[in-house]
Amino acid sequence: MTPLDDALTALSGPETPPSRAERAAHLAALMRETRAHADAAVAAIDADFGGRPGPETLLTEVAMVVGATQHARRHLRRWMRPERVVLPPHTWPSTARVERVPLGTVGILGPWNYPLQLALVPLAAALAGGNRAILHPSEHTPRTAELIARIVERAVPDRARCVNGGADVAQAIAAAPLDGLFFTGSTGTGRHVMRAASENLVPVTLELGGKSPALIRADADLDAAAASIMAGKLLNAGQTCVAPDYVLVPRDRLDDLVAALRRATRALYPDPDGPDYAAIARPADRDRLAALTADAHAVPLMDTPPRPPRMGAVALIDPGPDHPAMRDEIFGPVLPVIPYDDPAQARGFINARPCPLALYVYGRDTAAARDEARAIPSGGAVINEAVIHVGIHQLPFGGAGASGMGAYHGQEGFRAFTRPRSIMVARRSLARLVRPPYGKTVDRITRALIG
Incomplete structure (x- = not known):
């Protein structure tokens, strides 16, 4: 046996x-x-x-x-x-x-x-x-x-x-x-x-898994959003099913967001080789993640890259919808950043893809952000934070x-x-009246039941 x-x-x-x-x-x-x-x-x-x-x-x-x-x-x-x-x-x-x-x-x-x-x-x-x-x-x-x-x-x-x-x-x-x-x-x-x-x-x-997006609205506090996104993204070095997988940002705020992402990453991990930053567990994943940055505009988010088996955090600027980083779940510290021109375009971009496990929406107007989340199907959604919902046992966790x-x-x-x-505990009831042999009484009862 x-x-x-x-x-x-x-x-x-x-x-x-x-x-x-x-x-x-x-x-x-x-x-x-x-x-x-x-x-x-x-x-x-x-x-x-x-x-x-x-x-x-x-x-x-x-x-x-x-x-x-x-x-x-x-x-x-x-x-x-x-x-x-x-x-x-x-x-x-x-x-x-x-x-x-x-x-x-x-x-x-x-x-x-x-x-x-x-x-x-x-x-x-x-x-x-x-x-x-x-x-x-x-x-x-x-x-x-x-x-x-x-x-x-x-x-x-x-x-x-x-x-x-x-x-x-x-x-x-x-x-x-x-x-x-x-x-x-x-x-x-x-x-x-x-x-x-x-x-x-x-x-x-x-x-x-799934490609869980972070949607930056025009009124978002970029520094707060960046700190939240990078904390969620780099938890376990990105090897998290609900980590922000890519970010959508208004085109005129792209450069400001990338700068905010760099500031947030440096604040979280001033020493990428220190004890606070996880390694990429499997060698094949290190090779796969490194290949994602080869044919894209890659911006390092850490001042110095850590030594293997750790991997430095990288932003990929507008890699294109057919880039490998936009096809499969990344599961590592590589973060595509995609500019959009209007909210409808951003919603359409997300909704044209398989339903994500999580959705993160950032904006000062929480009512508008909540409406945005309602318009985008996902397993779960969080406004102005990332990943935190997984640790709350009162909330169901699952995808679609x-x-x-x-x-x-x-x-x-x-x-x-x-x-x-x-x-069911059956007791004497009108149900006994609809047993065979059928006749006029049963006919009246059935017609009454169906109105």
Whole structure:
């Protein structure tokens, strides 16, 4: 038997869904073990990346998992409460309610860019929903994958198993007859995952990437916008699915924005070789990102380029819609800056492309900025800030179209790993009057029902 077969066997079998107290205990155990391994997570991710700031790991990985478990425990009673349903008069005095029930045994396929968070936050949602789970952390962060396996084994050995290995293991999980599948990664890989899951009609939640735009309105405070954009862009050196992927700016403010971007970058990272700036984790990505700057007007945003495996931040000035930097998600510290002549042109530019995972609009007139966001479909939108919405557990997180399917975080995570089930208690009602043999009475009743 393979490790996946062993995990499926260990987690198989019918069961009564765990009680609220049991689910709260599972979440508490996951929180406890994540906290206990916080320093180990900093060390493992730093080693896997070849350089990752400890505060970033604690903030974006450990704190996210702890926050997700705390939020779920705090709201679990309300999430699990059955919803009473008012039935139509002809069914009275019957009663009904809708409850959320676990999917069963689910698979969670995690990525490499936030390896701890994007494996254990979905696990927290799965545990809140009363499920069992099989996790596959990314093979590109092997030390962190081993750590995740240790956390899961110590926290919830009877509820989850971690199956480490290469892409073949992830493919096997995607093709397994599970009750649900959760995947975070690229759009291209997401298509393969969904195709594999469809063979067994496994419901999927896909958290994918996308080219998340930042739209600068004419009335924006450029220095404030630049500081926000670069903080979001250079978090984890741009290896973030919701990082601003390109910027649209009024043409007459292009030069001023580029200058503001340089000031913001220097203020954030006065020493690009220092401990606050993350490395580009994979050699192939360093080569790919370097190639993006080869045939474009590239403006360095740092005074001195850092040494590999780090990469300096660069603005690409109006690279053109067919440039590689405008076709695929960048996932690094390269930022195209595109001038526009009027707001309708900017909206049209964004809307002509696949739906982004996030949209950032900057402007002093927040009402107008909000209207702008409403006119541009996206998974989520933020006015005058970037990335911050991902850390708020009360907000659903997910994409649409090429940027994803379904949502999670907070109650949406609970809903992603459960399904609605109706339970009706039938009592003597008018329904008995429409049974065969049919006649004039049934005819009058049916005609009354349809008006």
